[in-house]
Each structure stands twice: as structure tokens, then as C-alpha cells.
Amino acid sequence: MISLSDISRLFVADGWLAALAQGALVSLEISAGAFVLGLGIGLLVALIKLRGPRWLARLANAYTTLYRAVPELLLILLLYYAGTDLLNMAMAAIDRPSVTVNGFVAAVLVLGIVQGAYSAEIIRGAIQAIPFGQIEAAQSFGIERWLLVRRILLPSMLPFAMAGLSNLWLVLVKDSALISIVGYSELLSVGKQAAGSTKHYLVFYLAVAAFYFVITLVSGSLFRLLERRTHRWLPQH
Amino acid sequence: MDFSWINGFAGELLHGFVVTLKLLGLSGALGFVLAILVGLGRMSPNPLISGPLRFYISVFRGTPLLVQIYILYYGVGSLFASYPPIRGSFLWPYLRDGFWYVALALTLCVGAYVGEVLRGGLRAVPRGELEAARAYGMRRWLVLRRVWLPRALELVRPTLVGEGVLLLKATALASTVAVTDLLGAANLVRAQTLRVYEPLLAVAVVYIVLAFAIEHGCARLGKVPQRQA
Numbered sequence A: 001m002i003s004l005s006d007i008s009r010l011f012v013a014d015g016w017l018a019a020l021a022q023g024a025l026v027s028l029e030i031s032a033g034a035f036v037l038g039l040g041i042g043l044l045v046a047l048i049k050l051r052g053p054r055w056l057a058r059l060a061n062a063y064t065t066l067y068r069a070v071p072e073l074l075l076i077l078l079l080y081y082a083g084t085d086l087l088n089m090a091m092a093a094i095d096r097p098s099v100t101v102n103g104f105v106a107a108v109l110v111l112g113i114v115q116g117a118y119s120a121e122i123i124r125g126a127i128q129a130i131p132f133g134q135i136e137a138a139q140s141f142g143i144e145r146w147l148l149v150r151r152i153l154l155p156s157m158l159p160f161a162m163a164g165l166s167n168l169w170l171v172l173v174k175d176s177a178l179i180s181i182v183g184y185s186e187l188l189s190v191g192k193q194a195a196g197s198t199k200h201y202l203v204f205y206l207a208v209a210a211f212y213f214v215i216t217l218v219s220g221s222l223f224r225l226l227e228r229r230t231h232r233w234l235p236q237h
Numbered sequence B: 001m002d003f004s005w006i007n008g009f010a011g012e013l014l015h016g017f018v019v020t021l022k023l024l025g026l027s028g029a030l031g032f033v034l035a036i037l038v039g040l041g042r043m044s045p046n047p048l049i050s051g052p053l054r055f056y057i058s059v060f061r062g063t064p065l066l067v068q069i070y071i072l073y074y075g076v077g078s079l080f081a082s083y084p085p086i087r088g089s090f091l092w093p094y095l096r097d098g099f100w101y102v103a104l105a106l107t108l109c110v111g112a113y114v115g116e117v118l119r120g121g122l123r124a125v126p127r128g129e130l131e132a133a134r135a136y137g138m139r140r141w142l143v144l145r146r147v148w149l150p151r152a153l154e155l156v157r158p159t160l161v162g163e164g165v166l167l168l169k170a171t172a173l174a175s176t177v178a179v180t181d182l183l184g185a186a187n188l189v190r191a192q193t194l195r196v197y198e199p200l201l202a203v204a205v206v207y208i209v210l211a212f213a214i215e216h217g218c219a220r221l222g223k224v225p226q227r228q229a
Helices: A003-012 A016-051 A056-067 A072-093 A103-131 A132-140 A145-182 A185-198 A202-233 B010-042 B047-062 B067-082 B084-088 B093-096 B098-124 B129-137 B140-177 B184-191 B197-219
Strands: none
Touching: A003 A016, A016 A103, A016 A132, A016 A145, A016 A185, A016 A202, A056 A103, A056 A132, A056 B140, A072 B140, A072 B184, A072 B197, A103 A145, A132 A145, A132 A185, A132 B067, A132 B084, A145 A185, A145 B067, A185 A202, A185 B067, A202 B047, A202 B067, B010 B047, B010 B098, B010 B140, B010 B184, B010 B197, B047 B098, B067 B084, B067 B093, B067 B098, B067 B140, B084 B093, B098 B140, B098 B197, B129 B140, B140 B184, B140 B197, B184 B197
């Protein structure tokens, strides 16, 4: 068995704690980037589904249905390799040397595209939950299209979307661990390195789990505060 | 795009498909039983029962499944490997195989996620119905079996279908610990034929078909009215 002094030596003197914390920071950055990207994609796709031309709405439906039916790990592998390949083909077409894709950007793009499918459904549901009278009222004031989206649709859908979005963030933080499969050094990759080089597999994977647990606990309670804030205009039951 | 390799690897792909179905069925069934126990335990007034279960649920829902699989397979698995009595025992062939670790991780995960869903369903069953059942003289076990559980399951069925699809997608993580499930078979083909996309796209289609089968197969068990906006 491993003793307490062994553990403290591994984490403090050998510097693995700092490395893990660094990895956790990278994981958070990837998740935050993907969350913002996913929200952007989700909003666009939701608006297309609700108001867009029919062929585009069909395409949007195919995107949200297919991307939610395929395992994230498979999508990440596909998008990661396909994205790099397509980029290099494009570079070759314009006679430029091939590039290596920045792992961080690739991770954000891949996770963001996957998340977009989920957030589109949440945002669409939230927009549909807005009482239609509010939109009619705005229209009768002669509001312009984008102003309607910005001033009425987005603020009043937020309370309906909050629970789903906070759930999505937690899912995203956990999905970011899958990026370790394609080799970008986030929290789980650092844990793998630590476990592999010290042969203390159980200790380091438990430590990684603890980091994720703290992240989800803290961000879960932050989201609850945010939820309370966005709910303050809604009638209380 | 060239799919001529499919004939050569049909056996591997079929085997992977069966492994995925096995994982899905095994962890789905065991996890569901666990989830019922967890859901009921969480409702218990005894804090010694509900407290630890609450912790179990938040730990399993708060950490990535991939990390849980690594903890079990590499962490606990390496502990087993360091004890000669275990290496010599009849259990060793099972303890060496990643399949059982993944099945255990998935089962525990389903227990946590679905347990929380069931708790919501169990709480949502109107008290009057349970009191009526008691008034007919049913024992607690019979009330649970005939009234409480069926009503709760009916209430949360759409969520359960969603959890089923999530479980299907989660089985793909088995490929990360050298289990040749469907995705593992695709990775095998990729390694041997040096084709990047075709194997992945082919198994993606199979996953989509399976996801639709789960969704529509369960929808047929009875229609739930959808709220129209």
C-alpha cells in the first residue's frame, strides 16, 4: 500500500499537483470556449429551425438529430481527423505548405460543434416557451427583426433555458476529458502521464476524478446562483 | 470513399456489434435494478441511507465516465494484478478483461443517473394513489410493485428513453480500454487498412440506427401527449 508521505512526495515534491492544476485550467478553457461556440451555433440553428427556409430547417434537423445519436468519442475522432485533413487539402489547393492544427483550437471546435446540437434543442424549447403575447406586443410596437431577437427573444427565453444550459455545461466539462484520446494535454492527459510515469494508477486517476468533481460542484452551484438571478422576473409558485 | 474492406472485416465488425449490445443490455438491466434501489433509498427518511446515496450520485454524475473507467481498469485492475493469489484464481480471466470493468462502470453510472430520474418520478406520484392502495389492504411491497413503481416509470418514461440513448453512446468508451466493441472494431480496421474515415462513418451509421431503434422502440410502448407550444 502507498503511505501518506509517499502521496505528499508524489504530489508536492515531484510537482504533479501543479501539473494537474495546470491541466484542469486547460480543461476549463477548452470547455468555456466550446460552450460559447456551442451557444452561438445553438442559437443560430434554433432560429433556423423556427423561422428559417424549409430546406435549411431540414438540414438543421438532420444536424441536431444525427449529432445527438452518435457517440461523442466517435464524433471527436471523426471531426478531429476530418478537420485536419480538410484544412490540409484546402492548403494544398492554394499551394501552401500543410499546417499542423493547434490542438486547443481543434478541441474547442470539435466540442463546440457537438454541443451546438444539444444547445440548439434547449434554446428552441426555451424560445417556444415564451408567451406568444410578448412577441405580438413587441411586433405591434413595430419592432425590427433583429431588435426583437436581441431585446425580447433572448432575455425572455433565458429563464427557460437556464436549467438546460447549466446541465449542458456540466456535460461539456465531462466530455472535455474525451479530448485526451486525441492527445491534447488537458486534465486527463496529464493524469495519464503522471500515472504512467509513476505507476501509481489508482492514486492519480482518483486525483483527476477529484479535480473534475470539484469543478462540477463549484460550477453547479454558480449556475444555481445564476439561475436564481434569471428567474427573478418569473411569477413565483 | 471506398467500403470494399467491409467484407474482409465483417467478422470483427459483427463481433464488435455483439459486444456493444452485450454492454448495453447488461449494464442497462443491472443499472436499472440498481437505480430502483437508489431511487427508493434516496427517499428514505434515514440519513444513514439517503446521505451516502446522495454522495454516490453526485460523485458519479460529477466526474467523467472515461475517468471512472480508467480508475476501475487501470487503478483497481493494477492493484489486482499485484496480488499473486488473485492472479492465480479462477476469476483472473474475468479480472484481466476490460469488458467487465466497463460493464461495472456503466452499471454504476446508470444507477446514479437513472436513480436520480426515478427519485423524481417516485416523488411525483400523487400521495392519494398510494394511500388508496394501502386502504385496499395492499402490503408495502405490493403497493410498490403494482402502483408506486409503475406510475413513476410512466411519468419518467421520456427521460428514461433519453438515458437509454445516452447509455448506448457511453458504451463506445469501452474502446479506450482495449475492448473491441463497435468503435473498437472500427479502430481495428483503421489500424489495419490505414483508412481514416470510412470505418468511423460506417459504425456511426450503426450507432444512429441503434439510437433510433431505442427511441422508436420505446415510444411504441405507449404514447405520451406532447405539450404543444
